[in-house]
Amino acid sequence: MKYTIAVIPGDGIGPAVTTQAKKALDAVAEVYDHIFLYKEAQMGACAIDKTGTPLPQETIDICRKADAILFGAIGESKYDNDPSLKIRPEQGLLQLRQELDLFCNVRPIKSYPKLLKNSPLKKDIISGTDIVIYRELTGGIYFGKKEVSKDGLSAYDVCSYTVEEISRITHLAFKAAQDRKKKVTLVDKANVLATSRLWRKTVAEIAKEYKDVTLDFMFIDNAAMQIVLNPKKFDVILTENLFGDVISDVACVIGGSIGILASSSIGEKNALFEPIHGSYPQATGKDIANPLASILSAATMLEYLGLHDEADAIQRAVEKSLDLGITTPDLKGKNQYSASTAKVGDFIADYI
Amino acid sequence: MKYTIAVIPGDGIGPAVTTQAKKALDAVAEVYDHIFLYKEAQMGACAIDKTGTPLPQETIDICRKADAILFGAIGESKYDNDPSLKIRPEQGLLQLRQELDLFCNVRPIKSYPKLLKNSPLKKDIISGTDIVIYRELTGGIYFGKKEVSKDGLSAYDVCSYTVEEISRITHLAFKAAQDRKKKVTLVDKANVLATSRLWRKTVAEIAKEYKDVTLDFMFIDNAAMQIVLNPKKFDVILTENLFGDVISDVACVIGGSIGILASSSIGEKNALFEPIHGSYPQATGKDIANPLASILSAATMLEYLGLHDEADAIQRAVEKSLDLGITTPDLKGKNQYSASTAKVGDFIADYI
Numbered sequence: 001m002k003y004t005i006a007v008i009p010g011d012g013i014g015p016a017v018t019t020q021a022k023k024a025l026d027a028v029a030e031v032y033d034h035i036f037l038y039k040e041a042q043m044g045a046c047a048i049d050k051t052g053t054p055l056p057q058e059t060i061d062i063c064r065k066a067d068a069i070l071f072g073a074i075g076e077s078k079y080d081n082d083p084s085l086k087i088r089p090e091q092g093l094l095q096l097r098q099e100l101d102l103f104c105n106v107r108p109i110k111s112y113p114k115l116l117k118n119s120p121l122k123k124d125i126i127s128g129t130d131i132v133i134y135r136e137l138t139g140g141i142y143f144g145k146k147e148v149s150k151d152g153l154s155a156y157d158v159c160s161y162t163v164e165e166i167s168r169i170t171h172l173a174f175k176a177a178q179d180r181k182k183k184v185t186l187v188d189k190a191n192v193l194a195t196s197r198l199w200r201k202t203v204a205e206i207a208k209e210y211k212d213v214t215l216d217f218m219f220i221d222n223a224a225m226q227i228v229l230n231p232k233k234f235d236v237i238l239t240e241n242l243f244g245d246v247i248s249d250v251a252c253v254i255g256g257s258i259g260i261l262a263s264s265s266i267g268e269k270n271a272l273f274e275p276i277h278g279s280y281p282q283a284t285g286k287d288i289a290n291p292l293a294s295i296l297s298a299a300t301m302l303e304y305l306g307l308h309d310e311a312d313a314i315q316r317a318v319e320k321s322l323d324l325g326i327t328t329p330d331l332k333g334k335n336q337y338s339a340s341t342a343k344v345g346d347f348i349a350d351y352i
Numbered sequence: 353m354k355y356t357i358a359v360i361p362g363d364g365i366g367p368a369v370t371t372q373a374k375k376a377l378d379a380v381a382e383v384y385d386h387i388f389l390y391k392e393a394q395m396g397a398c399a400i401d402k403t404g405t406p407l408p409q410e411t412i413d414i415c416r417k418a419d420a421i422l423f424g425a426i427g428e429s430k431y432d433n434d435p436s437l438k439i440r441p442e443q444g445l446l447q448l449r450q451e452l453d454l455f456c457n458v459r460p461i462k463s464y465p466k467l468l469k470n471s472p473l474k475k476d477i478i479s480g481t482d483i484v485i486y487r488e489l490t491g492g493i494y495f496g497k498k499e500v501s502k503d504g505l506s507a508y509d510v511c512s513y514t515v516e517e518i519s520r521i522t523h524l525a526f527k528a529a530q531d532r533k534k535k536v537t538l539v540d541k542a543n544v545l546a547t548s549r550l551w552r553k554t555v556a557e558i559a560k561e562y563k564d565v566t567l568d569f570m571f572i573d574n575a576a577m578q579i580v581l582n583p584k585k586f587d588v589i590l591t592e593n594l595f596g597d598v599i600s601d602v603a604c605v606i607g608g609s610i611g612i613l614a615s616s617s618i619g620e621k622n623a624l625f626e627p628i629h630g631s632y633p634q635a636t637g638k639d640i641a642n643p644l645a646s647i648l649s650a651a652t653m654l655e656y657l658g659l660h661d662e663a664d665a666i667q668r669a670v671e672k673s674l675d676l677g678i679t680t681p682d683l684k685g686k687n688q689y690s691a692s693t694a695k696v697g698d699f700i701a702d703y704i
């Protein structure tokens with residue numbers, strides 16, 4: 001079969017890790033007799049440098065037409081620390097999420113036996129953890145009106161949600177729970193926020209349609225703590241955009257490394273796959289970035305395209321690289337021999 | 353000397369732990385020849401039950417006139433899961449913060465050697481950690497306009513900040529850093545929020561007045577992860593209201609237990625001291641609630657009143673109780689003998 005894949009390498013270590021993911025996909029193509037047609041597109045700081053905008057129209061067009069989107073990372077520190085800059089790389093990603101209505105961000109968090117030692121958490125706390133976070137991705141304070149006043153003396157951001165926005169991701173979260181441990185935890189701040197109360201009411205209503213699934217509620221402050229104290233208590237976490245951003249990064253420590261976690265952002269018509277780690281500018285160009293999250297994003301993409309055996313092949317190759325310790329420095333103890341970004345990518349492609 | 357202390361036991365385990373804090377204060381009064389005049393006041397679910405409002409005017413008056421306020425906990429689950437209730441206990445605390453302009457919430461996070469084993473985090477990650485979080489407490493999304501629409505189909509919350517609100521807590525944070533490791537980390541989401549960009553700009557400007565202090569910036573998602581991965585890298589964390597709420601709860605896991613962490617909320621004229629743990633309704637009436645956080649709140653209050661030796665006396669007694677293992681079940685391993693809330697309080701008062 002032939003698939004068109006929009007590839008957005010992005011900023012920082014994005015290009016380096018995406019290159020490895022393509023190697024894995026090429027290996028899959030060869031073994032399983034597919035054609036992956038890559039369409040490269042620009043987004044982020046690199047797009048600002050070249051075109052003046054973080055998301056050129058051409059990128060949107062390529063993404064719309066593709067069967068799936070493989071994305072690297074976004075962001076560059078020069079934009080973070082200069083609040084006067086009106087254009088920022090991240091706007092590209094946010095706008096793409098909105099343009100393609102990628103409302104449902106799915107982040108699986110698992111403890112890999114081989115990486116237990118890499119986690120700051122004790123082994124008995126994390127081993128056996130299996131959580132999936134459903135984060136709403138196109139609403140909330142990310143997309144509400146926002147403004148710094150003309151005199152520069154005040155600013156505001158509006159967080160808003162509609163029942164419709166809440167409902168569509170809630171159904172997906174409950175369906176996911178039905179195939180898992182049948183538990184959904186809604187994370188919110190209903191003791192303070194009106195939007196959280198709307199979430200609580202809407203989700204409680206929808207829960208009645210899923211009699212086999214238990215629903216419980218947790219405030220974000222407590223949830224961010226509980227996910228570190230008792231990660232095994234969670235199954236599906238459902239939450240709004242900003243809380244999802246924070247809790248999924250906290251949850252990363254369970255996996256032992258943010259360098260191996262992939263996420264999917266799903267809409268009605270399009271889907272984007274990316275590592276959870278960001279652009280990590282400090283590591284750019286050093287051939288030390290961990291490509292596993294990007295490679296696993298490619299595997300998740302194959303699942304989405306219905307190519308389950310193919311996805312498994314990548315997954316197995318990644319596990320093999322972990323078993324053999326063919327990994328980048330971030331997964332190593334001090335003074336242990338480590339492989340470069342490209343070496344890890346080559347090994348995985350060869351193994352497939 | 354004579355001091356008037358407003359005591360707000362509040363909900364859940366609040367009354368039980370506050371009683372123990374008063375025992376400690378009584379012991380201090382006896383040894384150091386002070387008079388603490390307690391004025392009991394209502395706030396929270398218990399106040400709603402008795403007076404129809406979570407913060408009766410009388411409570412505000414008592415607090416205003418007192419030299420300091422000792423607070424227990426707030427919240428009851430029946431209010432959390434019924435979004436139709438218009439009055440909620442937490443409104444009492446939020447309103448009190450606003451009425452008394454308690455804009456600066458200070459949360460010290462330390463690892464206690466005796467409690468290292470209780471943390472879900474590995475010993476080498478946390479030992480030696482010494483962080484203090486400065487959380488803005490009377491602005492942001494907590495106090496902006498909020499509304500569920502009449503038809504119930506949408507809702508919004510507004511987050512807003514002024515330069516003035518940001519400045520006053522920023523100065524306090526930098527002053528604190530000067531007496532510590534001379535580092536301030538501003539936690540925000542400046543890649544998305546206008547209010548965060550105002551924070552970044554304002555704080556960067558003020559930082560120039562404190563040449564001996566280093567300022568760095570971290571996005572909330574990354575910070576919530578880094579505080580678990582590398583807590584020792586932080587000194588003073590400065591942040592807005594909601595991010596402070598979340599990150600200080602995540603940071604609790606460093607101390608080994610949320611049951612021993614105290615916080616102060618400081619305004620120009622008043623100051624309130626409370627445990628970080630909430631009302632924990634499940635433990636109410638069982639005599640198992642850990643009173644140490646409340647007792648340490650009392651110690652922090654004494655510091656604030658300038659009674660340093662007295663505060664030390666409480667601190668030493670708490671450390672003794674930890675050394676001897678005279679602690680509530682939450683700090684114990686399975687099947688270890690544990691003491692009741694009242695027993696721990698008695699021991700500490702006796703030791704003082």
Ligand SMILES: CC(C)[C@H](C(=O)O)[C@@H](O)C(=O)O
Pocket residue numbers: 074075090093094245543544573
């Ligand atoms: C880059 C940034 C805007 C983005 C977000 O906050 O959504 C990132 O942190 C993420 O989680 O995908």
Ligand SMILES: CC(C)[C@H](C(=O)O)[C@@H](O)C(=O)O
Pocket residue numbers: 191192221426427442445446597
């Ligand atoms: C009870 C609640 C409103 C409060 C808050 O969110 O500020 C609490 O979590 C806290 O941190 O003091």
